[in-house]
Every structure is written in C-alpha cells, then in structure tokens.
Amino acid sequence: MEIRPRTPDDLDACVKALAEVQASDRYPVDWPADPGRWLTPDGLAGAWIAVEAGAVLGHVALTRDAEVTRLFVAPGARGRGLAGQLLDTVRAAVRTPLKLEVSSEGEAAIAFYERSGWRRVGSSRATWLNAAGEPALLHHYESPPVQSSGPRSP
Template identity: 65%
Template sequence: MIRPRTDADLNACVKALADVQAADRYPVDWPDDPRGWLTPNDLAAAWVAVADGAVTGHVGLARTGPEPAQSLGIPLGGAVTRLFVTPPARRGGLAARLLDEVRVAAGGPLALEVSDEATAAIAFYERHGWRRFASTRARWLNSAGEPALLHHYLSR
C-alpha cells in the first residue's frame, strides 16, 4: 500500500533508510539528522509504501528541480527526491509505483539527480523512460573521495 507520509512514519522511514544505506550506500554518507534529511526544506509532499506494518519504500516531491534544469529554463512540476525501496521489497515494481505517485501529484515533468555510482538506479530510470540531460559535480564526495558525478534526468 502506498499512502502519504505522516510525521508518525518518520522513525520507520529512518529504519528503512538504514537498511538501504547498508545495502547500497544511499545516501552516500549517513546524515547526522536522518529525519531531517528525509524532510528537506523544499519538500512539497512525500509518500511511503507499507507492507506488514513496515515501511518498504519512500519518495518525496520537491517543489523545485535541480539547478541544471532551472538554468536551461525547463518547466518542471517538481523533482523526485529521497526515493528508496528496501532490499527485500525490490523487483516487484514498487519503485515505479512510487514514481507514479509523484508524477500524478506534480502534474508536469519531473527532474531527478542520481550519482553515477548508483548504476542500478540509473538503469531503472532509463528503463522507465527518463532521459539524461546534464551531468554536474556534487559538493559531497563519492566512494573514491572525489566530488561525486551527478546525472540529471527528466521524466518522459
């Protein structure tokens, strides 16, 4: 079941995020305040997937897209942020259903950014029709200790 996230879900979201971080190193660096990381300042809405009382997935809709989209003047309905699915809940289409929730709520094209180290996520987005329009360097470091390379995508 996918439903809007509430404040009461945040502890369960942090637990799910810890499972994802252990498996995939997402986020690359564990945040000092994971509840705050899940609720960035530009968050318009967020949804959770729940199965058997546990959060198995999460996605957020940010009000603004990444800088490359803004500088190119690409009109957006917002940006996908904080998308993750716990390892046991993968391969059943849950990430695609979470993205559908964001797409409907946004009412327009979406942007997202993903580290070049997240090869499974990149393959997923490209399989689902997202197209890369730019790449930039992040302010945070990748696993090699260098500024991460971020790929910027637009929804279809």
C-alpha cells in the same frame, strides 16, 4: 501493500528502512547526523511511502521545484515494482514534468530510470564526495512526457 502520503508518525519507520538501504547500497553515501531531517529536505512539497504490515518498504519525496528526491526501496522489498509505483504516485500528484539527480555510482538506479523513459539532460559535479573521496558525478534527468487520458485519434 499500500502507497500513501507520509506522515510525521512514519519517520521512525522510514529511517529504519533507510538504514537497511544504506547498509546494502551506501545510499546515502554518508549516514546523515539527523536522518529524519535528511528525509525532509528544505522545499519539501510531499512525500509518499510504500507500507505493508506496518513496515515501510519504500519512500519518495518531491520538492516544490518538481524534483524527485529521497527515492529508495528496502532491499527485502525489491523486485516488486515499488520504485515504479512510487514514481507513478508522484507523477499522478503533479502533472508537470519532473526532474531528478542520481550519482553515477548508482548504476542500478540509472538503469531503472532509463528503462522507465527518463531522459538524461546533463551532468555536473556535486559538493559532496563519492565513495572514492572525489566530488560525485551527478546525472540530471527529466521525466517522460505525461500521458494524456483523453480520447485517441483513429
């Protein structure tokens, strides 16, 4: 398995993996009219994928305002630590604090972020609707502090 920057040639495989995630977890809640464009939001600073044997197993993107977005791992690749590796890749590329939003319906994602040291800093209502047809409740998170690689004090 390899984590590397996403290229335009990877988009079809990313859409295929996203379709598996959407069928399993309803992420995104509504299938986008142009899923390749959805994976490439305005303000994109970079995107990375986890690949193995030509298949995309996971994806993460970062916006210019240091927001992690479009993070997912294909159902058949879960339990291997890929989400954490993808987040670590973003954190290594950008040594500033990161932020992200997650819907309150994403209980597994919330548990993962909180186990990983992300801190909830607020909540708000989205402009899009959740599975119940109501404005989704979004929780806002900040990344844990970046660890220094310098010498430690005794």
